[in-house]
Amino acid sequence: MTASPDARLSVLSSLAEIDRQDWDACANPGWPSARPFGEDPSAFLKAFHGQAATSSAPDPLESVSQKPAYNPFVSYDFLHALEESGAATGRTGWQARHLVLDGADGKPAGIVPCYQKTHSMGEYVFDQGWADAYERAGGRYYPKLQVSVPFTPATGPRLLARADAPAGTREILAAGLLELCRQLSTSSIHATFLNDTDADLLDDSGFLARMDQQFHFINEGYRDFDDFLEALASRKRKAIRRERREALADGITIEHLTGAAITERDWDAFFDFYMDTGARKWGRPYLNRRFFSLLGERMADRVLLIVAKRDGVPIAGALNMIGSDALYGRYWGASEDVPFLHFEVCYHQAVDWAIAHGLPRVEAGAQGDHKLARGYRPIVTRSAHWIADRGLRRAVADYLGREREAVAADHEFLDEHTPFKADT
Numbered sequence: 001m002t003a004s005p006d007a008r009l010s011v012l013s014s015l016a017e018i019d020r021q022d023w024d025a026c027a028n029p030g031w032p033s034a035r036p037f038g039e040d041p042s043a044f045l046k047a048f049h050g051q052a053a054t055s056s057a058p059d060p061l062e063s064v065s066q067k068p069a070y071n072p073f074v075s076y077d078f079l080h081a082l083e084e085s086g087a088a089t090g091r092t093g094w095q096a097r098h099l100v101l102d103g104a105d106g107k108p109a110g111i112v113p114c115y116q117k118t119h120s121m122g123e124y125v126f127d128q129g130w131a132d133a134y135e136r137a138g139g140r141y142y143p144k145l146q147v148s149v150p151f152t153p154a155t156g157p158r159l160l161a162r163a164d165a166p167a168g169t170r171e172i173l174a175a176g177l178l179e180l181c182r183q184l185s186t187s188s189i190h191a192t193f194l195n196d197t198d199a200d201l202l203d204d205s206g207f208l209a210r211m212d213q214q215f216h217f218i219n220e221g222y223r224d225f226d227d228f229l230e231a232l233a234s235r236k237r238k239a240i241r242r243e244r245r246e247a248l249a250d251g252i253t254i255e256h257l258t259g260a261a262i263t264e265r266d267w268d269a270f271f272d273f274y275m276d277t278g279a280r281k282w283g284r285p286y287l288n289r290r291f292f293s294l295l296g297e298r299m300a301d302r303v304l305l306i307v308a309k310r311d312g313v314p315i316a317g318a319l320n321m322i323g324s325d326a327l328y329g330r331y332w333g334a335s336e337d338v339p340f341l342h343f344e345v346c347y348h349q350a351v352d353w354a355i356a357h358g359l360p361r362v363e364a365g366a367q368g369d370h371k372l373a374r375g376y377r378p379i380v381t382r383s384a385h386w387i388a389d390r391g392l393r394r395a396v397a398d399y400l401g402r403e404r405e406a407v408a409a410d411h412e413f414l415d416e417h418t419p420f421k422a423d424t
Contacts, residue, residue: 011099081299115147189385209404
């Protein structure tokens with residue numbers, strides 16, 4: 001397929017069709033692809049910060065500007081684990097349609113992680129109402145194209161380009177998406193959890209803009225957790241200290257597991273937690289046990305597993321992925337209902353770890369106004385949508401205009417009601 005006379009675009013139906021280093025050169029330019037950090041997360045963070053992770057924490061604001069960002073979710077290892085495990089394949093409604101633009105040297109200069117979807121599950125940006133309205137009017141909404149990381153509501157790059165890619169590469173990728181939509185006769189393209197650079201480009205390319213919000217912890221260079229608490233109003237500070245004490249009462253202990261410290265027994269325990277939470281929230285969890293083994297095998301140095309134990313027996317756990325500028329909280333589960341343990345394992349421990357390792361922020365996943373009281377701030381997230389049918393496009397554009405106004409008003413309200421002191 002071609003999006004311009006000089007562009008050489010191809011479509012992959014599996015990540016097995018591309019070399020791992022070629023993918024990662026576009027996904028995380030400036031970062032080596034040969035699993036250079038072994039199973040030691042401190043080596044990964046040292047590569048980013050330029051010093052050992054166990055030393056005094058570097059200034060997170062200074063660190064961000066020093067190196068290109070590393071996002072674990074767009075890496076070959078993460079996406080291939082989803083595919084190889086069977087979690088994200090054509091059988092589960094996630095057929096790979098990855099768009100690749102070849103450079104003059106024959107190697108990929110740009111890539112878009114893209115899937116042909118037969119449903120709208122596992123996306124966290126909801127369009128089922130659009131699908132229902134279109135199909136009641138006689139249209140066919142599925143299949144559609146989804147530009148995203150399956151089951152992962154984390155902002156990151158989507159129009160991936162090599163560091164030495166020629167000017168205009170990302171614009172060609174955007175045009176290629178439109179051509180792919182036409183050739184496959186899909187109803188629409190949905191690019192979700194975009195960074196600002198990609199969102200702006202797709203807006204300029206005629207995509208419809210959508211906004212939502214999440215809650216992130218922002219590390220303002222805190223020395224430790226107590227230093228962070230000092231930035232909060234007294235009542236909120238006392239409430240967090242109280243719930244941390246109560247969460248760890250009755251002999252509950254917390255362990256941080258990374259790298260080789262994570263064993264298959266740990267993954268067994270965590271998978272049981274994950275299945276319990278997934279069954280209660282979604283009816284059918286998206287990931288399978290094989291995925292977690294592959295994650296531990298290939299990305300151990302970029303995994304932080306926070307485990308709560310009673311008498312040495314795991315009773316709760318939270319899975320986090322480590323990026324160069326963020327700790328990403330992804331999944332949680334527990335075998336016991338312990339007051340405040342969810343907040344401790346998912347939020348407070350993540351903040352503790354991020355401060356100690358100089359990470360600028362913690363992204364704790366989708367939704368959750370309760371995170372605000374724990375020092376997480378409202379952050380706008382962005383997505384972009386292309387609708388082929390003009391009638392549906394007009395209706396969706398009208399809806400999104402009103403939705404953006406509502407999200408902006410809610411964001412302003414929440415931003416004025418954070419638990420921080422007035423002078424912070």
